[in-house]
Amino acid sequence: MKWSVSVAQGIYETAAKALVQAAKGSYPVGTRLRVRGPHGEKACEVIGHNDAWWHRPGQLRVRNLRTLTETNASLECIIDEATDGRERPA
Helix, strand or coil, rough: CCCCHHHHHHHHHHEEEEEEEEHHHHCCCCCCCEEEEEEEEEHHHHECCCCCCCCCCCCCEEEEECCCCCEEEEHHHHHEEECCCCCCCC
């Protein structure tokens, strides 16, 4: 099947917007995660989301729970939710 640029762009935009919403629903603000970074794993808390579907859709803004520094984390870097006994926010 041959795709036109406008059709492919429309499909990409729809998928990227869906990814932004899925990330917000799966990892709401306050969720604690284990994230793989350049210097190993770290425990983090989600403090925000990237709303820009056109640039790194679904990226999370997180705070390192040990150092309290803030950074971005892509969905590919998430290992799992932290198991510290704290329940997920409603």
